[in-house]
Amino acid sequence: MRAIAVVLAGGTSRRFGTDKLAARLAGVSLLERAIADIPEEWPVVVVGPERPLSRPAVFTREIPAGAGPAAALVAGARVAALRCTGCMVSVPGDVPAGGQAARQLVSALADSDVDACVGVDEHGVEQPLQLAVRGAALTRLAETDPASVVGASARSLLVGLDALQVRLPPRWTLDIDTPDQIALWSKL
Template sequence: MTTAAIVLAGGTSQRFGSDKLDAPLAGVPLLQHAVRGLPDDWLLIIVGPHRALPRAALFVREDPPGGGPGAGLVAGARAARDAGASMIATMPGDAPYGSAAAQELAATLIDSLAGIGAVIGVDATGVDQPLQLAARGPALRMLAQRSGTHNLRARSLLDDLDAATGVVRLRLPAALTADVDVPEDLATLSRDRVLIRPDDQT
């Protein structure tokens, strides 16, 4: 089984005021925190502009570029399908523990019954996280074949999965869904130590 990690990194960072994925957290760019710790045998797909990373990655763009996370999910799923991946795990590029969440979602999907096509992450308050999911089989094909991606809401993709394939939901610890929207979020993550330290992969 080939697994692809899809990182959504095509946002404009309007609320942050600058390119937040390049912003340092514990001395390391935020995007590098998100992908740190992914298994070496996973294909890494970045949906967004090319950036320097410590490992090989396939860069693709959503249609249209900057078209939002829904379009990014579809673009990533298509790239994974075309690369021969049989399962995907998605994550936002501004979530420092994105790789840990992706691995939990993928492991849960692998352990699920054959009829389950997707596992959707749920935050500590019980809210679905449409950018944190794992999918395989018909669910992966459905995402890859989705048309009309301009201004596509990511949450509508969850509705499609719920209606057409077996789906389970996985409650994730708060740290695994923490993300960065504004500069103050970086200070909060550092203060609460809710981050993947550069020298700690455990």
């Protein structure tokens, strides 16, 4: 299945203290780590400020910049809907194994007849920022009024969406919010 990866990278890193996406994990920035396992043939859209990357990417921002994860997901869906002929998969920029999760979500979507697959962590909690969508679900996200999701939870975008839950390994859902979590992720 053809896919476009939307990397959510516009957060403020308040709990981390510095730009967490620039933090090094085994010598590689957290953002580079998050996109490392995204297949090369998938175009990448980064929702966040422009920064150098090891692969080509289109950059866009949520409206207004810093409006939160739901707004970032909508901004990415708008770009993806214009550029994609298959599906969109979202990858949180602070999840080092996000690219692996993205591949699993797209595979599950390709093997199903639903328009959405959402990642689920080891505790059974949906991870709305790890989402693969196509068809009507992608159109719905792309057509969401940006003003309606400013400061909203990304979970609110799943309401009314018939999404297949896809269980993901703990390492694929662990996001980095504090410097201590870098050490924790390295031990998984």
